[in-house]
Amino acid sequence: MKIGFIGLGNMAKAMIGGMLAKEIARPEEILGFAKTEKTRENVKEKYGIQILGDNAAVAARADIVILAVKPQMFGEVILQIKDVVKEDALVVSIAAGKTITQIERAFGRKLKLIRCMPNTPALVGEGCSGVCRNERVSDGEMKQCMELLQSFGIAEEVPEHLIDAVVGASGSSPAFVFMFLEALADGAVKAGMPRGQAYRFAAQAVLGSARLMLETGKHPGELKDMVCSPGGTTIEGVETLEKMGFRSAVMEAVDACVKKSESM
Template sequence: MTIGFIGLGNMAKAIIGGILAKGLMGPNEIIGTAATEATRLKVSNKYGIQIRNSNEAVAKDADIIFLAVKPQYLKVVIADIMDSIDDNKIVVSIAAGKTISWLAKEFEKPVKLVRVMPNTPALVLEGCSAVCRNDLVDDNDYHFIIELLESFGKAYTVPESMMDVVVGVSGSSPAYVFLFIEAMADAAVAGGMPRKQAYEFAAQSVLGSAKMVLETGKHPGELKDMVCSPAGTTIEAVRVLEEKGFRAAVIDAVTACIDKSKSL
């Protein structure tokens, strides 16, 4: 079994790193290519994987091919590799906005297709990936793809109709969280805390809070109420956030992200 990557950017590197860290595949079983030789050599030197000089070579030599390029480049990449894809190969796309039906149309023939929407916390093995497939991908193949994706975080099967929503709530949301952490740290700096320490306090608080949601099973509102003592500091902060439209701003931002994904 050989896994190939067309595109060796951050997400491809996160997937490769997770696969190797979990021991699911060896470096000699992973091949990849990128637009520049510098990128190919950098990734090969870091992970020990094999490199190829063209998209066609990866598609020819790999059993599972990850299309890890930006959506606007997919059409060209598919044109490069379509003649090298046969009935036994699986193509996995991680591009936002490109549906399975769009991919199938571009290949102009029956192809085993899996669509994935990961996010950048995969770089620290805490990713969240949404996954769907077409009817040509059998259960054994699909479960193996899920296993690969779970090497760098969580992977959940969703209806393809939910993929644009996934982009809004998971794929793009790390950026919203980074903004929140930065803003909290800025306030702490304004209060006199050194910046490095402010980032550590803010980031650890977000990490711990997220873990409480996932591990306690409690509703976020219930967990929020547990922190808000009567006439205390926390409820005063919550009052200001509500007054400034914090919740509405987040909902509007996620909705705008979903709409943009649908238009890609």
């Protein structure tokens, strides 16, 4: 089986790294092409995959074609590959905002198509991907794709109408978490903590909190209450966040991401 990457940016590299680490594929089974020579050379040196001469060469040889290009590049790239993708190939798109119908229309024919929305924590094996498929993808093919996606984090199948919600909940939200981490660290620096140490403390607190919720299955509100002692420091901070509209701001940010994804 040959897995072909059209585009070799951060998400593609996360996927390749995960597949190789979990031994789902060998370097010689992975093909790729990127627009810049520097990117092609870096990926070949780091992962040892086969770098071909152009996107069409990758698409023509791949059994699974992964479209790892930005949405604004979609039209140009699909024009290059649409006539050479194998009839029985599985096409996987990770572009935000591009629906199954839009992708099929761009190819000008029906194909086996999976649409997924991963996120950047995939770079450290902690990604989260929402996945949907068209009617031509069998359960066995979907299972095969899920194994690839689960090599760098968790992946769950969702109906396509929820993919835009996935963009807000996990696709874009790492940026919000990084803003929160930076703000936490700034607060600690204001209180006198060295910045490097402040970043480590804040990051570990967020990492540990997320793991606690996932592993215990407890509601986040219940876990929050466990930290809030009566008359203590935490409830003072929670009250301040509530006064400043913390929850509302986060919900509005997610809503903005969803609406943008829907309009792309």
